[in-house]
Amino acid sequence: MEGMLKEGSFKGKTIIITGGGTGLGKSMGKYMLELGANLVITSRKSDVIEATASELQKTTGGKVLAVPCDVRKYEEILNVIESAEREFGQVHGVLNNAAGNFISPTERLSHRAFDIVVDIVLKGTYYFTLAAGKNWISKKQQGTFLNIVTTYAWTGSGYVVPSACGKAGVLALTRSLAVEWAKYKIRCNAIAPGPFPTEGAWSRLLPGDLVKKFDPAERIPLKRVGEHQELANLAAYLMSDFSANINGEVITIDGGEWLRNGGEFSHLELIPNSMWDALENSRKKN
Ligand code: HXC
Numbered sequence: 370m371e372g373m374l375k376e377g378s379f380k381g382k383t384i385i386i387t388g389g390g391t392g393l394g395k396s397m398g399k400y401m402l403e404l405g406a407n408l409v410i411t412s413r414k415s416d417v418i419e420a421t422a423s424e425l426q427k428t429t430g431g432k433v434l435a436v437p438c439d440v441r442k443y444e445e446i447l448n449v450i451e452s453a454e455r456e457f458g459q460v461h462g463v464l465n466n467a468a469g470n471f472i473s474p475t476e477r478l479s480h481r482a483f484d485i486v487v488d489i490v491l492k493g494t495y496y497f498t499l500a501a502g503k504n505w506i507s508k509k510q511q512g513t514f515l516n517i518v519t520t521y522a523w524t525g526s527g528y529v530v531p532s533a534c535g536k537a538g539v540l541a542l543t544r545s546l547a548v549e550w551a552k553y554k555i556r557c558n559a560i561a562p563g564p565f566p567t568e569g570a571w572s573r574l575l576p577g578d579l580v581k582k583f584d585p586a587e588r589i590p591l592k593r594v595g596e597h598q599e600l601a602n603l604a605a606y607l608m609s610d611f612s613a614n615i616n617g618e619v620i621t622i623d624g625g626e627w628l629r630n631g632g633e634f635s636h637l638e639l640i641p642n643s644m645w646d647a648l649e650n651s652r653k654k655n
């Protein structure tokens with residue numbers, strides 16, 4: 370659960386994190402600050418990002434700029450990038466982490482409920498990517514994108530269909546631009562986390578008594594959820610120059626969860642040794 374990269378790995382680098390005031394965005398930002406980055410955090414709630422900025426500045430001694438922005442509004446994104454450049458000179462990386470999500474049978478959703486999630490997840494990510502990418506290309510600057518998706522970006526998942534559609538689009542965006550913009554020295558990668566406890570995710574995906582009924586760790590071969598520092602280590606690596614030759618990749622960090630639940634016979638872990646012994650004995654007899 371310790372930091373992985375060497376001290377000063379982000380010295381002189383400016384990183385923007387969308388949804389950086391809470392949860393995983395905050396944890397990833399904190400680690401990049403500890404590694405010497407200048408950090409720009411953005412989300413809709415200015416009081417939340419302001420509070421996080423002053424907390425992180427105090428705990429890490431780094432510089433944090435909080436700029437409110439709804440990622441569905443292109444003009445507001447341009448303002449974040451301009452503010453970041455005014456404060457720190459140049460932006461080196463964008464971590465597209467902001468998301469919206471909730472569970473529901475799809476037939477109970479209004480079209481506006483579908484829109485709200487897809488607009489934050491997919492439109493928010495491609496708006497930020499377009500704005501930052503155009504800026505880097507016009508100034509002939511290198512840049513790195515890291516997009517946070519989920520494992521159901523490729524399997525799909527019932528009950529979170531708008532999120533699955535949005536995240537699938539983000540994965541397609543990541544892989545497409547990794548190839549198209551490599552000529553500008555712009556890299557695009559993604560991380561697909563399994564369950565990592567955050568207030569934002571738990572309150573919406575395990576509301577009410579669901580948290581008592583469904584233990585996410587039960588579905589995971591390693592029988593535990595993720596630690597924020599584990600994700601922060603991976604994110605920092607993928608946004609750092611140490612991963613300079615990794616491009617168009619999605620790295621899963623889920624303890625084996627999605628493979629286990631796709632594997633036809635994974636449930637045979639429920640068979641006790643005594644039953645395996647009996648099966649083996651009867652095979653040997655025949
Ligand atoms: C069905 C819902 C709903 C719900 C809202 N709506 N919540 N429908 N079930 N639980 C509908 C509303 O009725 C409305 O449609 C429309 O969606 C907009 O709702 P608002 O509340 O006005 O939207 P807003 O206040 O902008 O809030 C957006 C939000 C909210 C997405 C609904 O949850 C939010 O702010 N989320 C941000 C953070 C977040 O979601 N974090 C979790 C990420 S976790 P009508 O038709 O009534 O107008 C994650 C993990 C994935 O992604 C993988 C885990 C392993």
Ligand code: NAP
Nearest residue numbers: 388391392393412413414439440467468564565567569570
């Ligand atoms: P979180 O704390 O709720 O983070 C989501 C952030 O997105 C919030 O800070 C929110 O801030 C911001 N946001 C939402 N709508 C926005 C908008 N329109 N414009 C700008 N910012 C907006 O939840 P989290 O668990 O840390 O999730 C972070 C990322 O990890 C998400 O991409 C999520 O899909 C992904 N993920 C999480 C898990 C998990 O188990 N936690 C698993 C897989 C993937 P405001 O409300 O202030 O705007």
